[in-house]
Amino acid sequence: MVTSTVVIRELCADDIPHVIELMKNYVYPELKWQHVNFCEEACRESIVFFFKGKNSKFFVALKNDNIIGYAACFINRYTFSKDFYASDVTFFVKKEHRGSFAGKKLIEAMRTFAIEKGAKELFLTVNSGVEVERTEKMLTRLGAEKIGSAMTFKL
Numbered sequence: 001m002v003t004s005t006v007v008i009r010e011l012c013a014d015d016i017p018h019v020i021e022l023m024k025n026y027v028y029p030e031l032k033w034q035h036v037n038f039c040e041e042a043c044r045e046s047i048v049f050f051f052k053g054k055n056s057k058f059f060v061a062l063k064n065d066n067i068i069g070y071a072a073c074f075i076n077r078y079t080f081s082k083d084f085y086a087s088d089v090t091f092f093v094k095k096e097h098r099g100s101f102a103g104k105k106l107i108e109a110m111r112t113f114a115i116e117k118g119a120k121e122l123f124l125t126v127n128s129g130v131e132v133e134r135t136e137k138m139l140t141r142l143g144a145e146k147i148g149s150a151m152t153f154k155l
Helices: 013-030 040-052 102-116 132-141
Strands: 007-010 056-063 066-077 084-093 119-123
Touching: 007 102, 013 040, 013 066, 013 084, 040 056, 040 066, 040 084, 056 102, 066 102, 084 102, 102 119, 102 132
Parallel strands: 084 119
Antiparallel strands: 007 056, 056 066, 066 084
């Protein structure tokens, strides 16, 4: 039996409609943010912003040439230092592909980008309410350190 591997690459313009469909059909329905209206135009604007930014990067995970996940991150300066950090903005892997190393490879791509940009650390947020414990366990296995938690006030 031949199994296909997960490939990570930078987003290209042709991927944008596919990522939006993934957001619409998989990400949004699974999120704990149903009080916020879904908007395809906002998705496109956000994706393009991180795709075109010199201090940001948008990666896609592919299996059999199909996008099964994505991650975007940006570089910013600490408010108290001239040093830089990286932070994820969005991170998602389709449920049926979790455990396939797609998440690990997306994180490795963000880490590599952060190192290339001279960042001192990569912050990853687990704030969607989706499989929080499982995600935190994966991040810990990859060497991340838990330094806080995400909280929200619905307004």
